[in-house]
Amino acid sequence: MTSNINCNTCIIKSSAAKALNSEQLNALGKNCVQIDFKKGDVIFKEGTFSVNITYLREGIVKLHTEGKTSQILKIAKGPRYLGIPTTIEEKINHYSATALEDCHICFIHTNIFKSFIEENKKFAYEIIVELCNSELELFQKCVSRTKNNVYGRLSHALLFFSEKIYETDNFNLPLSREELGNFINTTRESVSRVLAELDSKKVIQIKGRQLKILKPEALKELSVI
DNA sequence: GCATTAACCACAG
DNA sequence: CTGTGGTTAATGC
Numbered sequence: 001m002t003s004n005i006n007c008n009t010c011i012i013k014s015s016a017a018k019a020l021n022s023e024q025l026n027a028l029g030k031n032c033v034q035i036d037f038k039k040g041d042v043i044f045k046e047g048t049f050s051v052n053i054t055y056l057r058e059g060i061v062k063l064h065t066e067g068k069t070s071q072i073l074k075i076a077k078g079p080r081y082l083g084i085p086t087t088i089e090e091k092i093n094h095y096s097a098t099a100l101e102d103c104h105i106c107f108i109h110t111n112i113f114k115s116f117i118e119e120n121k122k123f124a125y126e127i128i129v130e131l132c133n134s135e136l137e138l139f140q141k142c143v144s145r146t147k148n149n150v151y152g153r154l155s156h157a158l159l160f161f162s163e164k165i166y167e168t169d170n171f172n173l174p175l176s177r178e179e180l181g182n183f184i185n186t187t188r189e190s191v192s193r194v195l196a197e198l199d200s201k202k203v204i205q206i207k208g209r210q211l212k213i214l215k216p217e218a219l220k221e222l223s224v225i
Numbered sequence: 226g227c228a229t230t231a232a233c234c235a236c237a238g
Numbered sequence: 239c240t241g242t243g244g245t246t247a248a249t250g251c
Contacts, residue, residue: 232246
Protein backbone atom coordinates (compact mmCIF):
# COMPACT_ATOMS: atom_id res chain seq x y z
CA MET A 1 0.00 0.00 0.00
CA THR A 2 2.71 2.45 0.97
CA SER A 3 5.30 1.04 -1.42
CA ASN A 4 7.20 3.67 -3.28
CA ILE A 5 6.61 4.32 -6.92
CA ASN A 6 9.55 3.92 -9.26
CA CYS A 7 9.58 7.07 -11.34
CA ASN A 8 12.86 6.07 -12.99
CA THR A 9 11.13 3.44 -15.07
CA CYS A 10 7.94 5.39 -15.75
CA ILE A 11 7.39 5.57 -19.50
CA ILE A 12 4.84 8.38 -19.31
CA LYS A 13 7.03 11.04 -17.78
CA SER A 14 6.12 14.66 -18.32
CA SER A 15 8.66 16.59 -20.36
CA ALA A 16 9.61 18.29 -17.11
CA ALA A 17 10.15 14.98 -15.31
CA LYS A 18 12.41 13.85 -18.15
CA ALA A 19 14.78 16.60 -17.04
CA LEU A 20 15.15 15.11 -13.56
CA ASN A 21 18.22 13.05 -12.66
CA SER A 22 17.99 9.61 -11.18
CA GLU A 23 18.33 10.85 -7.63
CA GLN A 24 15.54 13.37 -8.13
CA LEU A 25 13.33 10.73 -9.70
CA ASN A 26 13.84 8.54 -6.66
CA ALA A 27 12.82 11.45 -4.46
CA LEU A 28 9.79 12.02 -6.66
CA GLY A 29 8.76 8.39 -6.26
CA LYS A 30 8.89 8.72 -2.48
CA ASN A 31 6.74 11.83 -2.57
CA CYS A 32 3.92 10.82 -4.84
CA VAL A 33 1.14 8.29 -5.13
CA GLN A 34 -0.44 6.93 -8.25
CA ILE A 35 -4.18 6.39 -8.18
CA ASP A 36 -6.56 5.06 -10.81
CA PHE A 37 -9.89 6.77 -11.30
CA LYS A 38 -12.96 5.47 -13.05
CA LYS A 39 -15.02 7.48 -15.48
CA GLY A 40 -17.13 9.92 -13.49
CA ASP A 41 -14.91 9.90 -10.39
CA VAL A 42 -14.02 13.20 -8.76
CA ILE A 43 -10.24 13.69 -8.75
CA PHE A 44 -10.17 16.86 -6.70
CA LYS A 45 -12.87 19.25 -5.65
CA GLU A 46 -13.26 23.00 -5.65
CA GLY A 47 -13.09 24.44 -2.17
CA THR A 48 -11.06 21.62 -0.60
CA PHE A 49 -7.58 21.84 0.85
CA SER A 50 -4.84 20.83 -1.50
CA VAL A 51 -1.18 20.01 -0.94
CA ASN A 52 -0.57 18.16 -4.18
CA ILE A 53 0.34 18.82 -7.75
CA THR A 54 -1.78 16.55 -9.91
CA TYR A 55 -0.22 14.83 -12.89
CA LEU A 56 -2.60 13.22 -15.34
CA ARG A 57 -0.58 10.38 -16.86
CA GLU A 58 -3.37 8.96 -18.94
CA GLY A 59 -7.05 9.69 -19.54
CA ILE A 60 -9.36 12.62 -20.12
CA VAL A 61 -10.72 14.93 -17.44
CA LYS A 62 -12.89 18.01 -17.20
CA LEU A 63 -11.87 20.94 -15.04
CA HIS A 64 -14.98 22.70 -13.85
CA THR A 65 -16.57 24.91 -11.24
CA GLU A 66 -19.12 23.63 -8.77
CA GLY A 67 -22.67 24.69 -8.13
CA LYS A 68 -25.82 25.23 -10.08
CA THR A 69 -24.14 27.37 -12.72
CA SER A 70 -21.33 24.89 -13.19
CA GLN A 71 -18.91 25.89 -15.92
CA ILE A 72 -16.54 23.58 -17.71
CA LEU A 73 -13.25 25.45 -17.78
CA LYS A 74 -11.16 23.01 -19.74
CA ILE A 75 -11.04 19.52 -21.10
CA ALA A 76 -7.59 18.02 -20.62
CA LYS A 77 -5.94 14.89 -21.92
CA GLY A 78 -2.93 13.20 -20.38
CA PRO A 79 -0.04 13.43 -20.13
CA ARG A 80 -0.13 16.83 -18.51
CA TYR A 81 -0.26 18.55 -15.14
CA LEU A 82 -3.70 19.56 -13.91
CA GLY A 83 -3.51 21.52 -10.73
CA ILE A 84 -0.52 23.81 -10.92
CA PRO A 85 -2.43 27.13 -10.91
CA THR A 86 -4.69 25.94 -8.11
CA THR A 87 -1.90 24.52 -5.94
CA ILE A 88 1.15 26.75 -6.22
CA GLU A 89 0.83 29.45 -3.57
CA GLU A 90 -2.81 28.51 -3.12
CA LYS A 91 -4.18 26.36 -0.33
CA ILE A 92 -7.66 25.73 -1.69
CA ASN A 93 -8.61 24.22 -5.02
CA HIS A 94 -10.22 26.87 -7.18
CA TYR A 95 -11.87 24.34 -9.43
CA SER A 96 -12.75 20.66 -9.56
CA ALA A 97 -11.46 17.86 -11.76
CA THR A 98 -13.65 14.94 -12.80
CA ALA A 99 -12.65 11.94 -14.91
CA LEU A 100 -14.42 11.70 -18.26
CA GLU A 101 -12.64 8.43 -18.95
CA ASP A 102 -10.66 6.05 -16.77
CA CYS A 103 -7.56 7.93 -15.61
CA HIS A 104 -4.17 7.27 -14.10
CA ILE A 105 -3.24 10.10 -11.82
CA CYS A 106 -0.12 10.88 -9.80
CA PHE A 107 -0.46 13.16 -6.80
CA ILE A 108 2.85 14.84 -6.08
CA HIS A 109 3.75 16.68 -2.89
CA THR A 110 3.91 20.38 -3.65
CA ASN A 111 7.11 20.71 -1.62
CA ILE A 112 9.14 18.30 -3.74
CA PHE A 113 7.72 19.88 -6.87
CA LYS A 114 8.84 23.30 -5.69
CA SER A 115 12.30 22.01 -4.78
CA PHE A 116 12.71 20.63 -8.32
CA ILE A 117 11.88 24.04 -9.71
CA GLU A 118 14.57 25.56 -7.51
CA GLU A 119 17.31 23.04 -8.18
CA ASN A 120 16.68 22.05 -11.83
CA LYS A 121 16.52 24.77 -14.49
CA LYS A 122 15.42 22.46 -17.26
CA PHE A 123 12.56 21.17 -15.11
CA ALA A 124 11.45 24.71 -14.33
CA TYR A 125 11.65 25.68 -17.98
CA GLU A 126 9.50 22.75 -19.08
CA ILE A 127 6.89 23.65 -16.47
CA ILE A 128 6.84 27.21 -17.82
CA VAL A 129 6.39 25.87 -21.35
CA GLU A 130 3.44 23.81 -20.25
CA LEU A 131 1.85 26.75 -18.45
CA CYS A 132 2.39 28.94 -21.52
CA ASN A 133 0.75 26.43 -23.79
CA SER A 134 -2.14 26.25 -21.40
CA GLU A 135 -2.53 30.02 -21.35
CA LEU A 136 -2.43 30.28 -25.13
CA GLU A 137 -5.06 27.59 -25.39
CA LEU A 138 -7.25 29.49 -22.95
CA PHE A 139 -6.78 32.74 -24.90
CA GLN A 140 -7.98 30.95 -28.01
CA LYS A 141 -10.96 29.61 -26.19
CA CYS A 142 -11.64 33.07 -24.83
CA VAL A 143 -11.68 34.56 -28.34
CA SER A 144 -13.92 31.79 -29.61
CA ARG A 145 -16.40 32.34 -26.78
CA THR A 146 -16.43 36.09 -27.31
CA LYS A 147 -16.45 36.40 -31.08
CA ASN A 148 -18.40 33.34 -32.18
CA ASN A 149 -22.14 32.78 -32.20
CA VAL A 150 -23.51 29.44 -30.99
CA TYR A 151 -22.72 27.73 -34.31
CA GLY A 152 -19.13 28.94 -34.22
CA ARG A 153 -18.64 28.03 -30.57
CA LEU A 154 -20.00 24.54 -31.05
CA SER A 155 -17.99 24.06 -34.25
CA HIS A 156 -14.88 25.14 -32.42
CA ALA A 157 -15.60 22.70 -29.60
CA LEU A 158 -16.26 19.79 -31.97
CA LEU A 159 -13.03 20.49 -33.84
CA PHE A 160 -11.21 20.71 -30.52
CA PHE A 161 -12.42 17.25 -29.49
CA SER A 162 -11.63 15.85 -32.91
CA GLU A 163 -8.17 17.38 -33.34
CA LYS A 164 -6.81 17.83 -29.84
CA ILE A 165 -8.44 15.11 -27.77
CA TYR A 166 -9.37 12.09 -29.88
CA GLU A 167 -7.31 12.79 -33.01
CA THR A 168 -9.97 11.27 -35.26
CA ASP A 169 -13.14 12.38 -37.08
CA ASN A 170 -15.18 9.64 -35.49
CA PHE A 171 -15.64 9.48 -31.72
CA ASN A 172 -18.05 9.53 -28.80
CA LEU A 173 -18.68 12.89 -27.20
CA PRO A 174 -17.56 12.72 -23.57
CA LEU A 175 -20.17 15.26 -22.48
CA SER A 176 -23.96 15.39 -22.27
CA ARG A 177 -25.80 18.16 -24.13
CA GLU A 178 -26.11 20.04 -20.87
CA GLU A 179 -22.37 19.80 -20.17
CA LEU A 180 -21.56 20.76 -23.73
CA GLY A 181 -23.68 23.84 -23.12
CA ASN A 182 -21.71 24.60 -19.99
CA PHE A 183 -18.50 24.18 -21.95
CA ILE A 184 -19.38 26.67 -24.70
CA ASN A 185 -21.57 29.04 -22.69
CA THR A 186 -24.96 28.18 -24.06
CA THR A 187 -28.01 26.10 -23.16
CA ARG A 188 -28.63 22.40 -23.73
CA GLU A 189 -31.49 23.32 -26.07
CA SER A 190 -29.23 25.33 -28.31
CA VAL A 191 -26.69 22.51 -28.39
CA SER A 192 -29.42 20.05 -29.42
CA ARG A 193 -30.71 22.34 -32.11
CA VAL A 194 -27.36 23.18 -33.63
CA LEU A 195 -26.22 19.54 -33.60
CA ALA A 196 -29.46 18.53 -35.33
CA GLU A 197 -29.06 21.25 -37.91
CA LEU A 198 -25.40 20.41 -38.65
CA ASP A 199 -26.52 16.80 -39.01
CA SER A 200 -29.29 17.71 -41.46
CA LYS A 201 -26.79 19.74 -43.48
CA LYS A 202 -24.49 16.70 -43.63
CA VAL A 203 -21.68 18.55 -41.90
CA ILE A 204 -21.67 15.98 -39.10
CA GLN A 205 -23.43 12.75 -38.21
CA ILE A 206 -24.74 12.62 -34.67
CA LYS A 207 -26.47 9.69 -32.96
CA GLY A 208 -26.70 10.20 -29.25
CA ARG A 209 -23.09 10.88 -28.31
CA GLN A 210 -21.67 9.19 -31.38
CA LEU A 211 -20.20 11.88 -33.57
CA LYS A 212 -18.71 11.67 -37.01
CA ILE A 213 -17.38 14.84 -38.60
CA LEU A 214 -18.07 14.73 -42.33
CA LYS A 215 -16.95 18.20 -43.34
CA PRO A 216 -14.35 19.65 -41.01
CA GLU A 217 -13.85 22.55 -43.44
CA ALA A 218 -17.49 23.54 -42.97
CA LEU A 219 -17.01 23.58 -39.21
CA LYS A 220 -13.89 25.72 -39.59
CA GLU A 221 -15.83 28.22 -41.66
CA LEU A 222 -18.45 28.59 -38.97
CA SER A 223 -15.82 29.40 -36.37
CA VAL A 224 -13.72 32.55 -36.53
CA ILE A 225 -10.79 30.88 -34.85
C1' DG B 226 -40.51 48.18 -38.31
C1' DC B 227 -38.84 43.60 -39.43
C1' DA B 228 -35.70 39.68 -39.16
C1' DT B 229 -32.51 37.11 -36.57
C1' DT B 230 -30.49 35.07 -32.59
C1' DA B 231 -30.64 32.60 -28.54
C1' DA B 232 -32.44 32.12 -23.85
C1' DC B 233 -36.26 30.42 -21.13
C1' DC B 234 -40.19 27.39 -20.36
C1' DA B 235 -43.00 23.42 -20.94
C1' DC B 236 -43.91 19.03 -22.20
C1' DA B 237 -43.07 14.51 -24.45
C1' DG B 238 -40.20 10.64 -25.36
C1' DC C 239 -31.19 13.02 -20.46
C1' DT C 240 -32.96 14.80 -25.23
C1' DG C 241 -35.62 16.95 -28.77
C1' DT C 242 -39.01 20.26 -30.13
C1' DG C 243 -42.20 23.97 -30.19
C1' DG C 244 -43.81 28.40 -28.52
C1' DT C 245 -42.56 32.79 -26.44
C1' DT C 246 -39.72 36.67 -25.61
C1' DA C 247 -35.93 40.02 -25.19
C1' DA C 248 -32.11 41.99 -27.42
C1' DT C 249 -29.76 43.40 -31.42
C1' DG C 250 -28.92 44.53 -36.23
C1' DC C 251 -30.30 46.39 -40.75
